[in-house]
Ligand SMILES: Nc1ncnc2c1ncn2[C@@H]1O[C@H](COP(=O)(O)OP(=O)(O)O)[C@@H](O)[C@H]1O
């Protein structure tokens with residue numbers, strides 16, 4: 001093996017044999033760090049080990065429960081031995097709290113958990129544990145050297161690394177938190193997880209500034225990527241599966257944050273009452289989780305040549321498409337109005353079943369007509385037709401269970417008052 005010196009950008013990972021003041025890829029200044037790399041000589045490539053399906057050397061995935069039903073559900077029935085999970089989110093969102101609660105529940109099953117905190121002192125950890133009522137047999141350490149942690153990890157069933165940005169390996173000369181250290185730390189823990197069948201949860205901070213040097217650079221190395229999101233203004237926290245090698249992605253679990261920690265919200269209803277116009281209730285599914293949400297729209301006259309359009313919690317291009325269909329088919333002067341659309345409760349919704357509620361909220365604000373307490377379900381096509389989204393029965397069940405009596409949708413139903421809406425003109429009629 002030959003050793004060479006290279007310079008690596010601490011922000012984006014760009015490599016150069018020469019020092020650089022400003023990274024030519026990401027444009028950041030003073031991010032060049034010297035790293036010693038080993039490179040193999042010529043053609044001494046090792047032989048491949050080949051495996052054939054017919055040999056039947058298939059190791060089955062061994063699953064075990066986290067002891068939290070909602071967490072097990074989004075993972076696709078619990079942890080898989082040797083699984084590496086990235087748990088990302090903004091600082092203060094509740095990652096350490098969630099990891100601590102999971103650790104606690106896991107130890108209740110007589111499994112061993114190591115909680116390595118490179119960020120907080122033992123006192124801080126114990127304070128949190130006391131505050132949220134954790135009294136289990138979790139082993140804590142504040143060692144930041146990942147080599148020491150991965151050695152110790154061999155004796156545990158679950159290992160938490162909080163956060164990946166605060167650990168380092170002495171093998172690299174660079175400081176913790178940079179691209180090369182984050183990659184090295186993740187790489188070492190992946191190896192440990194696979195060799196010892198330990199579940200590893202890597203916590204990673206994401207900042208709004210969008211620096212590349214964050215957990216995103218290790219998404220490809222891990223089995224499962226979970227992001228914890230939510231608005232600071234509400235107590236709801238959403239745990240979303242972005243990637244999962246052992247189950248479906250797109251699943252979400254909803255929690256409520258309090259001084260006692262996170263509590264699972266089983267049947268989420270995100271509604272703020274008593275706002276007269278521009279509010280429509282919808283039943284949506286994120287993953288397989290049904291929930292009741294409220295869309296709020298504000299439509300106001302504008303003198304600007306291209307009036308403002310903003311969307312919070314939904315893709316703006318979808319709102320624009322719906323607005324275009326409404327303008328054309330209902331002959332509404334929406335191009336002369338500013339339109340703001342928002343999902344209450346800090347939710348981010350991708351389900352197209354929300355379309356009809358978006359249209360209704362916009363129409364209600366424009367016409368200043370109050371909508372009665374009905375739930376809107378439907379996808380709006382470019383032809384103005386309203387189509388039933390997937391899992392219609394599950395949505396209707398949820399609506400009944402949540403105590404609503406009226407629904408506006410392209411369906412028929414015995415237990416509910418149905419405003420059968422097949423196209424946008426039908427929607428106009430429900431507005432009276
Ligand atoms: N004493 C407290 N009372 C109520 N909530 C608290 C208290 N301390 C922390 N929290 C909640 O916990 C959050 C921080 O959680 P934490 O797990 O440390 O986040 P992260 O690890 O993602 O940075 C705070 O934003 C707040 O919502």
Ligand SMILES: [Mg+2]
Pocket residue numbers: 095096097119162
């Ligand atoms: Mg934390």
